[in-house]
Amino acid sequence: MRLFITGVFVRAARNARLTRGGSQSIPASIPAPPRARWASTSTTGSGPFSPYRSKPSKASVDATTPESRFLDHLQNDAEDKKIVTSADGLSGVRILNQAFVFDETSNASPSILDLVGRELYNNPNHPICITRRLIESVFNHPTYKNHVATNPVVTVKDNFDVLGFPKDHPGRSRTDTYYIDSTHVLRTHTSAHQHAAFEYMGKNPEVGYTICADVYRRDSIDRSHFPVFHQMEGAHLWAMPEPLNEKELRYSRQERRYNKILSDLKALPQPKLMVVDPIQSHNNETNPIQVNHDPKECEAICEHLQRSLEILVAKVFTAAKDAGVGNVGDDPIKVRWIEAYFPFTSPSYELEVWWQGEWLEILGCGVTQQSILNNAGLSDRIGWAWGIGIERLAMLLFGIPDIRLFWSKDDRFLSQFKAGEIRSFAPFSKYPTCYKDVAFWLPKTSPSASPISGSPSSSGSGSSSTGVAAAAGGDATKSPADANLSTAFHENDFMEIVRDVAGPLAEDVRLVDEYVNRKTGRKSLCYRINYRSLERTLTNEEVNKLHEDVKKRLVDEFEVTIR
Ligand code: PHE
Secondary structure, eight states: OEEOTTOOOHHHHHTTOOOEEOOOOOOOOSSOOOOOOEEEOOSSSSOOOOOOOOOOOGGGSOTTSHHHHHHHHHHHHSOTTOOEEOTTSOEEEEETTEEEEOOTTOOOOHHHHTTTTOOGGGOTTSHHHHHHHHHHHHSOTTTEEEEEEOOOEEEHHHHTGGGTOOTTOGGGSTTTSOEEETTEEEOSSGGGGHHHHHHHHHTSSOSEEEEEEEEEOOOOOBTTBOSEEEEEEEEEEEEOOOOSSTTOOHHHHHHHHHHHHHHHHHHSOOOSOEEESOOSOSOBTTBOOOTTSOHHHHHHHHHHHHHHHHHHHHHHHHHHHHTTGGGOTTOOOEEEEEEEEETTEEEEEEEEEEETTEEEEEEEEEEEOHHHHHHTTOTTEEEEEEEEEHHHHHHHHHTOOOGGGGGOOOHHHHTTOOTTOOOOOOOOOOOOOEEEEEEEEOOSSOOOBOTTTOSBOOOOSSEEOSOOOOOTTEETTOOBSOGGGTTTOBHHHHHHHHHHHHGGGEEEEEEEEEEEOTTTOOEEEEEEEEEOOSSSOOOHHHHHHHHHHHHHHHHHHHOOEEO
């Protein structure tokens, strides 16, 4: 099941099914953080904005240290996205024009960096862009400003801290997130731009926004998980109206704000779908209204949020049905709301849609934490936010069977899509699969090498069994291979090696056997890797070579013993 990285499903927590690697403290260092480059896609409004923080001025960096000399070299002479190593053993990279020197936290591999900057959401005839446009057609001008954020490198502060992620939240761990250095990550969600977007709203007339971007998560390998995918985030805020006169009390201004929310709600059309088990109350112990919010105002915001998203779902799923995708007949579209948890919203929800015989989780949302608005200078506003995984919608809109296809440069894939058109994808061919197993003994305790920096690759100290879910695109069922061995080997580290070696040729990786030798206490794992190209038949030699490389990396980096 694909869950939201930042979410703790109340439901999931209840059956305590979900365990994840634990926390890791992240040392602070390294120069000034850039913010993602933003481009507004709306043709109206006040135009693009660029909330770049200034780079460190030359004068402030001691140009005589090896690190600053290397930084200079990366900035001026290195090839973008190519990892460079210096004579003094430093390594680093320039990503979309910003140089970074790796430190002990860095874990972004070459295969991931290679995917940075493709901007699939900007290619009008690509299914990711077509889906983005469909969502934007519901959340559009003049209420919403539609943005894209083209640079995925964001600060740890923007991705986690300002959103209220606890220091020990599993989403922060190096097993789940790609760190460029200790203060920068490849964003794990579009919420990394909330703060900047809210600040932007403080200076501009729109009351809402959408942001589309590529997001990155270390994750399992199968047909619906890829370490890079796309998200879209939306928000809508209501401002406190100006006082009618000097004497008007805050209370009555707030009453007018409440009435505005109600009238906006009334103006929304009633979508044609069936809501199963509607939420009875938006205030309860596990999913509370914020203490500083007025319950009836919050209730109205939740209604507005849910109605807006139901309109979106009705539009998307009607389009899929009209295109004849999924063969779902004439049944009404059915959705249900589930309570959820995100550090940056409360109450929080998740929306599921009944599709081809199962409940499909498609988005997370909630009432924005007031502290986030206050920090962006919007203490007089109140509102909601949501986040949607685009691939999941696109896969069902177009009937695309494998998430790797989105990254294909093959014309047989790309030529099938046209801006504004939803139609069923015709698979061009299915090439044979070739599976290979790798079985190995884990070391009892082992220092292991990070793929880049040669330092310990940690999955954090111990696993959490608090029911913390993973990823809008993540797999919440994974845990370190063994609690005692968690600092040595995490399944995501294995996935990363496979991705690095085989890239999109790895279709699926599964743990097929697990066993502890009673005498030695050592644990053996066996993974099955399914190799298949979407574009051609792989040769035996090719697959053998890939598999041998995977084994070699496994031995070199985790000191395992191949069986
Ligand atoms: N950022 C969340 C995720 O990736 C989704 C979300 C966005 C939830 C906005 C609530 C509000 O899981």
